[in-house]
Amino acid sequence: MGLKIYLNGKWVDASEAKVSIYDHGLLYGDGVFEGIRSYDGLVFKLKEHIDRLYESAHTILLKIPMTKKEMIRAVVETLRINRLNAAYIRLVVTRGVGDLGLDPRKCEKPTVFIIADKIVLYPQRIYQEGMEIVTVPTPRNLPEALNPQIKSLNYLNNILAKIEAINAGVEEALMLSAHGYVAECTGENIFIVRRGSLVTPPPYAGILKGITRACVMELASKSRIPVSEDMLTRHDLYNAQECFLTGTAAEIAPIVRIDGRVIGDGKPGKLTLRLMRDFRKVTQTAGVRYKK
Numbered sequence: 001m002g003l004k005i006y007l008n009g010k011w012v013d014a015s016e017a018k019v020s021i022y023d024h025g026l027l028y029g030d031g032v033f034e035g036i037r038s039y040d041g042l043v044f045k046l047k048e049h050i051d052r053l054y055e056s057a058h059t060i061l062l063k064i065p066m067t068k069k070e071m072i073r074a075v076v077e078t079l080r081i082n083r084l085n086a087a088y089i090r091l092v093v094t095r096g097v098g099d100l101g102l103d104p105r106k107c108e109k110p111t112v113f114i115i116a117d118k119i120v121l122y123p124q125r126i127y128q129e130g131m132e133i134v135t136v137p138t139p140r141n142l143p144e145a146l147n148p149q150i151k152s153l154n155y156l157n158n159i160l161a162k163i164e165a166i167n168a169g170v171e172e173a174l175m176l177s178a179h180g181y182v183a184e185c186t187g188e189n190i191f192i193v194r195r196g197s198l199v200t201p202p203p204y205a206g207i208l209k210g211i212t213r214a215c216v217m218e219l220a221s222k223s224r225i226p227v228s229e230d231m232l233t234r235h236d237l238y239n240a241q242e243c244f245l246t247g248t249a250a251e252i253a254p255i256v257r258i259d260g261r262v263i264g265d266g267k268p269g270k271l272t273l274r275l276m277r278d279f280r281k282v283t284q285t286a287g288v289r290y291k292k
């Protein structure tokens with residue numbers, strides 16, 4: 001039996017889970033999404049992800065045809081039906097089926113689907129040895145043009161950066177703002193350790209306010225590690241004691257080389273390793289339980 005997908009109120013086999021070629025999610029990237037993780041029968045930060053999804057939808061005037069409560073139930077039920085102990089959950093709401101014009105008024109009913117599956121972003125060894133990244137030529141979208149808090153189906157900006165990283169022979173890209181400040185990676189936020197403090201770019205650098213980012217900042221505060229938001233340059237990164245990225249799919253991944261510069265002593269740093277341990281602990285103990 002294959003995976004069951006939630007599609008517009010029903011659970012269907014993955015092979016039957018189809019959307020129209022007239023769906024504006026496909027034609028224009030007109031829609032929003034979330035990536036959520038579950039660990040050991042617990043959905044991590046579910047409320048935060050659902051809130052962010054509804055905020056993204058609200059800003060693009062997309063009315064999600066179900067309440068947050070119903071959406072939470074649909075996510076939990078998708079995990080139960082598929083008997084998944086640990087999963088990556090992709091929740092997508094598109095503008096729905098319309099005609100070939102942009103006009104969203106032609107789309108009567110949003111399309112909602114939920115996939116619960118697995119995800120592997122990077123080779124496992126990078127979590128032990130650390131990862132190399134490079135700055136890519138494509139800058140992060142101008143936040144004045146497209147607010148990065150809208151987690152929309154338009155990911156070409158990030159995909160172009162990912163292609164540039166792959167072309168350079170590495171797994172991940174460092175994206176700068178149009179002014180040349182450090183923004184984020186293609187689907188992850190970035191942190192450095194500087195003089196014993198954790199520093200990460202502020203939202204106005206044009207980044208998504210990641211849920212993992214917020215969790216790591218909270219974990220650090222609880223451990224009395226100073227945390228701040230600051231505009232960062234590549235020079236700041238090259239000379240950092242430690243560097244790592246954070247994201248729902250990536251979790252916490254150490255970075256040990258940027259544009260050929262070795263970061264710290266070229267190994268995952270002490271604070272990074274500690275936060276990775278703390279993060280693992282919190283994912284295995286906190287969350288919405290869906291398995292008895």
Ligand code: PMP
Pocket residue numbers: 035158184185186187188189207208209210211212213246247248249
């Ligand atoms: N930045 C971008 C552009 C992303 O797509 C993501 C992944 N959703 C992140 C950062 C990390 O956010 P989160 O920790 O909420 O997954």
